[in-house]
Amino acid sequence: MKIDPARDFGTRECPACACDVPANSNRCPICGYLFPNPSPARRRFKIAAALIMLALLLALLLL
Numbered sequence: 895m896k897i898d899p900a901r902d903f904g905t906r907e908c909p910a911c912a913c914d915v916p917a918n919s920n921r922c923p924i925c926g927y928l929f930p931n932p933s934p935a936r937r938r939f940k941i942a943a944a945l946i947m948l949a950l951l952l953a954l955l956l957l
């Protein structure tokens with residue numbers, strides 16, 4: 895059985911050169927395009943949203 899290392903993680907298309915880049919790689923091996931990594935920012939946004947919801951809930955309870 896042939897094991898393709900790119901198959902484990904899938905591929906995504908490079909927006910700069912439109913070639914297939916391994917999804918686990920954050921840099922295009924062809925043109926060097928750096929993919930933005932959205933996961934940490936999204937997690938921070940989730941925490942901020944939860945804090946705002948908590949503050950709103952507290953404000954509603956205190957009013």
Ligand SMILES: [Zn+2]
Nearest residue numbers: 908911922925
């Ligand atoms: Zn590229």
